[in-house]
């Protein structure tokens with residue numbers, strides 16, 4: 001197995017946006033209010049294996065960030081089923097804490113039925129938050145939680161998913177990645193890396209440079225697209241963590257830049273989750289693109305050479321749809337996906353192209369390319385599917 005691609009953050013110095021001054025925010029709010037709606041509130045999901053440093057990161061953010069009113073939702077599982085969740089709100093350095101009562105232990109269901117409602121109620125009582133941080137339990141699949149917020153945004157909620165941040169324990173990260181699961185399931189640590197929009201390798205004080213390099217290579221082999229930071233005590237530049245806009249069309253421009261650097265990776269650890277990326281010139285149609293994605297994510301009918309269905313955990317891309325003047329961003333998390341037109345327009349017809357990045361298992365680049373090309377050229381029978389659909393256990 002070759003090494004992963006060169007870490008892109010070294011080539012591509014992404015400028016850190018300045019924090020918006022308060023009066024700027026107020027102007028923005030006033031404008032929004034005039035238009036009759038308040039700004040949507042971002043949710044950042046913070047995931048990572050047990051003890052990786054999630055709470056340390058939350059506390060760091062709460063102490064560093066003074067201009068935003070941040071609500072923190074902790075999804076800590078106790079001994080039995082989690083019947084309560086603690087919700088902390090920070091304002092001007094003070095921390096309020098409340099307990100949410102949840103009907104069952106499943107965060108995705110309970111937040112949906114009850115948690116989001118609880119957040120809304122709380123906002124009515126205490127005034128709006130500017131930001132929500134959600135710490136998942138170390139064993140959670142962030143995909144389920146992410147899907148929920150993502151779907152909810154489509155349904156007109158005033159909360160939207162901003163990004164998934166995964167913290168990796170520098171000392172035990174490699175060990176977590178190699179953990180065997182029954183039934184050959186992908187282990188949690190790997191899943192958390194595959195889904196992340198940002199990875200923070202924390203506790204670098206505990207390991208040698210050589211070990212850190214190994215871990216970085218393993219992380220990169222799983223997710224060829226993600227930005228990787230290394231920290232101690234989860235101390236990061238907040239602009240690297242907050243307001244990533246990883247799931248909306250605003251990420252169109254930055255994704256375009258990133259897609260230039262991402263490379264297909266090679267299986268590194270046993271569970272062979274890899275990143276596959278390819279580019280195909282030309283136009284596709286919305287119907288054909290939907291069919292391609294649905295065959296992949298829903299039907300699982302796209303198989304590798306040995307007949308195993310390809311399993312996609314995360315999907316991102318910029319594609320060209322016939323007759324659409326702008327690039328279209330494709331986003332997928334597990335079975336959920338979404339197409340959205342970006343602000344980036346195609347300058348000339350001869351540069352129209354489709355770039356996809358898939359993270360998952362049994363992914364075969366050549367087969368994927370062929371299937372994509374086929375859906376571009378063949379006339380598919382017209383079928384109606386809604387663009388995204390809610391999934392929940």
Ligand SMILES: Nc1nc2c(ncn2[C@@H]2O[C@H](COP(=O)(O)OP(=O)(O)OP(=O)(O)O)[C@@H](O)[C@H]2O)c(=O)[nH]1
Pocket residue numbers: 048049050051052053054055056057137138202203204205206231232233234
């Ligand atoms: N040596 C070292 N210890 C750290 C670092 N960051 C956090 N810790 C410690 O690691 C322990 C776990 O950190 P937490 O922030 O509670 O981790 P967590 O991911 O929230 O843990 P759970 O919620 O239990 O899954 C705490 O004792 C922290 O003080 C670091 O960079 N270096």
Ligand SMILES: [Zn+2]
Pocket residue numbers: 106107108109110392393
């Ligand atoms: Zn559920």
